[in-house]
Amino acid sequence: MNIEEMVREQAREAKASSRRLAVTPSPVKDAALRAMADALEENASAILAANAEDMEAAWKKGMPRAMLDRLRLDEKRILGMADGIRQTAMLPDPIGEGEMETIRPNGLEIRRVKVPIGVIGIIYEARPNVTADAAALCLKSGNAALLRGGSEALKSNRAISAILSFAAEAAGVPKGALQFIDSPSRDAVGVMMNCTGLLDVIIPRGGAGLIKRVVAESVVPVIETGAGICHTFVDEGADLDMALRIALNAKTSRPAVCNAMETLLVHERVAKDFLPKMAAAMRKKDVELRGDVATRAVVSDMAEATEEDWATEYDDLILSVKVVKNLDEAIAHINQYNTGHSETIVTNDLNHAHRFQREVDAAAVYVNASTRFTDGFEFGFGAEIGISTQKLHARGPMGLNELTSTKYLIFGEGQIRE
Amino acid sequence: MNIEEMVREQAREAKASSRRLAVTPSPVKDAALRAMADALEENASAILAANAEDMEAAWKKGMPRAMLDRLRLDEKRILGMADGIRQTAMLPDPIGEGEMETIRPNGLEIRRVKVPIGVIGIIYEARPNVTADAAALCLKSGNAALLRGGSEALKSNRAISAILSFAAEAAGVPKGALQFIDSPSRDAVGVMMNCTGLLDVIIPRGGAGLIKRVVAESVVPVIETGAGICHTFVDEGADLDMALRIALNAKTSRPAVCNAMETLLVHERVAKDFLPKMAAAMRKKDVELRGDVATRAVVSDMAEATEEDWATEYDDLILSVKVVKNLDEAIAHINQYNTGHSETIVTNDLNHAHRFQREVDAAAVYVNASTRFTDGFEFGFGAEIGISTQKLHARGPMGLNELTSTKYLIFGEGQIRE
Numbered sequence: 054m055n056i057e058e059m060v061r062e063q064a065r066e067a068k069a070s071s072r073r074l075a076v077t078p079s080p081v082k083d084a085a086l087r088a089m090a091d092a093l094e095e096n097a098s099a100i101l102a103a104n105a106e107d108m109e110a111a112w113k114k115g116m117p118r119a120m121l122d123r124l125r126l127d128e129k130r131i132l133g134m135a136d137g138i139r140q141t142a143m144l145p146d147p148i149g150e151g152e153m154e155t156i157r158p159n160g161l162e163i164r165r166v167k168v169p170i171g172v173i174g175i176i177y178e179a180r181p182n183v184t185a186d187a188a189a190l191c192l193k194s195g196n197a198a199l200l201r202g203g204s205e206a207l208k209s210n211r212a213i214s215a216i217l218s219f220a221a222e223a224a225g226v227p228k229g230a231l232q233f234i235d236s237p238s239r240d241a242v243g244v245m246m247n248c249t250g251l252l253d254v255i256i257p258r259g260g261a262g263l264i265k266r267v268v269a270e271s272v273v274p275v276i277e278t279g280a281g282i283c284h285t286f287v288d289e290g291a292d293l294d295m296a297l298r299i300a301l302n303a304k305t306s307r308p309a310v311c312n313a314m315e316t317l318l319v320h321e322r323v324a325k326d327f328l329p330k331m332a333a334a335m336r337k338k339d340v341e342l343r344g345d346v347a348t349r350a351v352v353s354d355m356a357e358a359t360e361e362d363w364a365t366e367y368d369d370l371i372l373s374v375k376v377v378k379n380l381d382e383a384i385a386h387i388n389q390y391n392t393g394h395s396e397t398i399v400t401n402d403l404n405h406a407h408r409f410q411r412e413v414d415a416a417a418v419y420v421n422a423s424t425r426f427t428d429g430f431e432f433g434f435g436a437e438i439g440i441s442t443q444k445l446h447a448r449g450p451m452g453l454n455e456l457t458s459t460k461y462l463i464f465g466e467g468q469i470r471e
Numbered sequence: 472m473n474i475e476e477m478v479r480e481q482a483r484e485a486k487a488s489s490r491r492l493a494v495t496p497s498p499v500k501d502a503a504l505r506a507m508a509d510a511l512e513e514n515a516s517a518i519l520a521a522n523a524e525d526m527e528a529a530w531k532k533g534m535p536r537a538m539l540d541r542l543r544l545d546e547k548r549i550l551g552m553a554d555g556i557r558q559t560a561m562l563p564d565p566i567g568e569g570e571m572e573t574i575r576p577n578g579l580e581i582r583r584v585k586v587p588i589g590v591i592g593i594i595y596e597a598r599p600n601v602t603a604d605a606a607a608l609c610l611k612s613g614n615a616a617l618l619r620g621g622s623e624a625l626k627s628n629r630a631i632s633a634i635l636s637f638a639a640e641a642a643g644v645p646k647g648a649l650q651f652i653d654s655p656s657r658d659a660v661g662v663m664m665n666c667t668g669l670l671d672v673i674i675p676r677g678g679a680g681l682i683k684r685v686v687a688e689s690v691v692p693v694i695e696t697g698a699g700i701c702h703t704f705v706d707e708g709a710d711l712d713m714a715l716r717i718a719l720n721a722k723t724s725r726p727a728v729c730n731a732m733e734t735l736l737v738h739e740r741v742a743k744d745f746l747p748k749m750a751a752a753m754r755k756k757d758v759e760l761r762g763d764v765a766t767r768a769v770v771s772d773m774a775e776a777t778e779e780d781w782a783t784e785y786d787d788l789i790l791s792v793k794v795v796k797n798l799d800e801a802i803a804h805i806n807q808y809n810t811g812h813s814e815t816i817v818t819n820d821l822n823h824a825h826r827f828q829r830e831v832d833a834a835a836v837y838v839n840a841s842t843r844f845t846d847g848f849e850f851g852f853g854a855e856i857g858i859s860t861q862k863l864h865a866r867g868p869m870g871l872n873e874l875t876s877t878k879y880l881i882f883g884e885g886q887i888r889e
Contacts, residue, residue: 072806076829155851161840163850170862171832249686253862268667272687274863295885302887388490410880411494414589422579422883431888432581432879433573444588444671444876445692446864458862461850462828465840467713469720470849 056236060244063232064199064251067172070229071197075169077227079146085224086142086189090135092220093185093213097131103212104181111179111205119309124179124206134185134213137436141189144435147453148195162464167457169195171253174245175438176267178259179203184213187258188231190438192221194456197230199252201245203259204237211235246271253458254446258439261366276446278439281311281394282366283424286383286409288400289322295421296399297331302423303397305338309368311440312395312427316363316373318383321347324376328352331374340370347376363390380405384412391415393442395424416442416449474654478662481650482617482669485590488647489615493587495645497564503642504560504607508553510638511603511631515549521630522599529597529623537727542597542624552603552631555854559607562853565871566613580882585875587613589671592663593856594685596677597621602631605676606649608856610639612874615648617670619663621677622655629653664689671876676857679784694864696857699729699812700784701842704801704827706818707740713839714745714817715752720841721815723756727786729858730813730845734781734791736801739765742794746770749792758788765794781808798823802830809833811860813842834860834867 104126152165173196177183191198202210214233257267287296303314328351343358362373377383397419398409406420417427429437434452441447447455522544570583595601609616620628632651675685705714721732746769761776780791795801815837816827824838835845847855852870859865865873
């Protein structure tokens, strides 16, 4: 069987399974999740052996250290995956929840309830933990999953998905609900993107290149996730100690993630007070600074920030800094360069806080807090499949609710339309 | 300026305007809508003159009569457009409505509120009333609109959109919120579909060919609307008089619309009673019948329904008929051939009703009512931009709420993430 036939056949099996999974009761799904978690732990040695083979091949190929670290599994990470699945089992099941109910003048009773989306395709890179996360979230929300992980993690993913599928089906989940594409071929992605009628959505999880390709080429609807050029704006009259704590946290607590700050905007009235302290503190944390002319007039020993800097997600210990005249200029800069992820203002001015939240166009707009909180767990959703930076279907952290669609259920007594 | 530059420039203007429109207060939007309605009525003669030119050119080109009728405007239709806009003004404004609110253990206050999507592209065919409908719904929901109507209606649309834009801006709507692509070039559609970063969504309104092209080619996210292969299933034990009323209504009250029935499924236990009455009544209404072998064994004088019939949206006075063994076969047939629009069961069996609603995969699933009710007005939304047949973002009739996105607003007191 060639790769196209294989992927389409798996998508068809997922779709057939999704019909049954959509009406599988919560207790069956939750028992299956617990069984999946147990099975991961019980089979940890098999997973570690497969992962060791992936790691060796990746190391020989010269995979960069940061990527090797993401690929690597150990006992603790497997326990973490199992714990994540158990936590998903404990979350409320969104399926069947009523969203609205009305009785029309003609007597028709109309209800809208949450239903699964159907079949969710997930395309990701060499992080084997995504296999377990995605499988658990899709199952809990009643969706079949078609998973395509990075080829460097193929053996790890094969082991994990086989263990999860076996445990799920033994616990009563319809056969075929979890499909893993067991092929290193890059063509698999292209086939998935054309599986209209079989896949209901594709969620790419990974770097900007992957996401851009999927958004541009997929005929199946896509939910775009993860691009984050996030800003912190230090307003005039801000508590500058608070501003410094927030800026440091937003930049340095985990610089490679999407909710980290890339650009710091500073009101010109506080630039002289704030910038020197900020620069010293950032440099203590090994942050490279790049500033506009006004910033460099205050702190001279830094490179010039170019147009390209404002539009770059560094995902690294680099920070671009710009002095702005006022709130309007801060909002305009953000709306020009941001990716619609997370933005924060540090201010004591209620009107400025209000305007910033209303006028900045992003999934999450903060007042006096770090952008690093944009996350399904921090928002209280208990889980997260990704952070949507688009405006359709879901925006911001996507939990179980965001993996649902709706259905109108209408009861009549013979009504016809005039 | 070539067509690409023109469309992109209009999209940029729409985007710039959308930032201001998003924070324009409800009373301003509503006053603008009323002014737009008044302006349509006051300028009716100019619109009719433009429409007469479109009609003459279309007639000379041999446009089919049904399409000519959709293109044609008269005094009454213009009053209807104006009334529609006034009704939209009276609907509640969804923007700013709170969807959830939580205080996290760390003290962060998180709210999710409805915000406009941004810029909505609408691609439609030669129905000038869509220009007014779409403009009103987008404005009310705080969205800028980029409209591209069928070239045969160019002069009508030009007149309508100029009148609407002028009235809206005079009433305080930000300049550029309503953009009409004043060109007959088909290339405009291709440019729109690649306006990522400027357009937030494209909603195609029209025939299957247009929708299929936009879904396949657009890089901008699309909401798929309007394809409807709808079924009526007459269960054993159904009230056959009610079944006949519902089937007749679903097929004949307006056969060309998407919520009309295309296939009738009949339980084998009632086939002998029901089919002859049904056939006689349908034929009285000039419906051509096509049946499977079992149907033709009861009512012999009809053509054979082929595999192609089950998969065809006739949009015409044609009905395919199939006898099924039981509820399972009915559900399986529907889930194989439907387009996820509207399905109905006529039954007295509560368990069958429940299973049909749970297991049939469609936007609207009815018990004992005609599928013809799937409509934003009939559902009580007061307006409708189309009927989504996809599962992401919106499913079923799309009113003002479905033209919104969300934003998380977070208040802190200096919180940082550990």
